[in-house]
Amino acid sequence: MGVAALTSTAAGPVHASRRVLEVAPVWTGHPVGFQSVVAGNRQVVAFFDAERRMTVAARELEATNWTFQVLPEKLGWDSHNYVTLAVDQAGHLHLSGNMHGNPLVYFRTSRALDIRSFERVSKMTGRQEQRVTYPRFLTGPGGDLIFTYRDGGSGNGDQIYNIYDARSRSWRRLLDGPLISGEGRKSAYLNGPLRGPDDFYHLVWIWRETPDCATSHQICYARSRDLVTWETSGGRPLPLPITFETGEVVDPVPMHGGAINGNVALGFDAQGRPIVSYHKFDTNGFTQVYNTRLEDGRWVQHQATDWKHRWEFGGGGSIPFEVRVGPVKLDTGNRLTQHFSSREQDSGAWVLDDRTLRPRRRAPAADAAIADLRKVRSAFPGMQVHLVPVQGSEAAPAALWLRWETLGANRDRPRPGPLPPPGMLEVYEIPQRKG
Numbered sequence: 198m199g200v201a202a203l204t205s206t207a208a209g210p211v212h213a214s215r216r217v218l219e220v221a222p223v224w225t226g227h228p229v230g231f232q233s234v235v236a237g238n239r240q241v242v243a244f245f246d247a248e249r250r251m252t253v254a255a256r257e258l259e260a261t262n263w264t265f266q267v268l269p270e271k272l273g274w275d276s277h278n279y280v281t282l283a284v285d286q287a288g289h290l291h292l293s294g295n296m297h298g299n300p301l302v303y304f305r306t307s308r309a310l311d312i313r314s315f316e317r318v319s320k321m322t323g324r325q326e327q328r329v330t331y332p333r334f335l336t337g338p339g340g341d342l343i344f345t346y347r348d349g350g351s352g353n354g355d356q357i358y359n360i361y362d363a364r365s366r367s368w369r370r371l372l373d374g375p376l377i378s379g380e381g382r383k384s385a386y387l388n389g390p391l392r393g394p395d396d397f398y399h400l401v402w403i404w405r406e407t408p409d410c411a412t413s414h415q416i417c418y419a420r421s422r423d424l425v426t427w428e429t430s431g432g433r434p435l436p437l438p439i440t441f442e443t444g445e446v447v448d449p450v451p452m453h454g455g456a457i458n459g460n461v462a463l464g465f466d467a468q469g470r471p472i473v474s475y476h477k478f479d480t481n482g483f484t485q486v487y488n489t490r491l492e493d494g495r496w497v498q499h500q501a502t503d504w505k506h507r508w509e510f511g512g513g514g515s516i517p518f519e520v521r522v523g524p525v526k527l528d529t530g531n532r533l534t535q536h537f538s539s540r541e542q543d544s545g546a547w548v549l550d551d552r553t554l555r556p557r558r559r560a561p562a563a564d565a566a567i568a569d570l571r572k573v574r575s576a577f578p579g580m581q582v583h584l585v586p587v588q589g590s591e592a593a594p595a596a597l598w599l600r601w602e603t604l605g606a607n608r609d610r611p612r613p614g615p616l617p618p619p620g621m622l623e624v625y626e627i628p629q630r631k632g
Contacts, residue, residue, distance in 0.1 A: 341362075350384070401418050474525060
């Protein structure tokens, strides 16, 4: 299903040992997420084109020419309305997106890996599909395709999970009810589930009381072996749905306490212990980064920064983030590292002390093959770079990255102009290091 099927042969120049492929011009008036996956010998990219049309492109990995399929969805001004993409066990593509409290938008191919066979599917289960936000596909413990989303609105949402049967090509509920419920009074903003080194699926979230992002509060945690039965970090079973009263509290940050959804990250140390990273106000009212780790059965806060500035945020819609906090990760040298950005403090990565989780020094610069990709090239004021790894390319001879530029968030409101011209969506092929 679709209104266009086109072919392009544009390929960018070679820089050092990397190859650059131009995909298509894209909308640059505000940010919205794109996604790309590798399945078999094909790369598939989902994005919004220069006319804001939901579009899918595909190529053979050895090729430079793309095949395009335009889908009957058009982007407005809402930066929540990203597009997400997945491949099931039979090789069929699944695509969802362009929703912020809207009826389900979902497309699926009728022929494996053939983007020209995308068809709109009006429902998955037919239940709680009228106010969908934050769609996400993930892989379950048995390799099954899982789809999760928020039903409801900011301040009154439930988190729903569906599971796909590739043989019958049908969806059913993974759980009888929501995994997490705001009980009509609040909503949970999730990071995860993420499979950890202990084979548990780990999940962290922050609650929000209203559409005002300053009402984000109380960071919580749960884990599961199978995404069906959930428990606390100590193994105590959690009845479903998990609610504000029953979730395990990592940090009881109050409303207007300096924490925000979108900046709660989950990582692990060398012992496999979960670390929850976020920011909040310290006792002096300054914004600080905290790395809270599960140590001997309790969550221990480690303040990572001693900043002397305060990020005061509030209101609704997609806001510009003055601070970004990444998860704690182990690098190739088994050191704990953490990426960060701050309008006041620059951007980069730290090497953390294993015991205190405080920065010891700046981490080495990013791989030279992609460091320059983070620099804005457009001459239009206010542009930002989006650099996203392509899922499934980790085992290939070349790691793949998507790159494009847009203006920043504008609280989901139209910009009067002038607006930047369309910019090129590019794929960078970075040869994988051996060893």
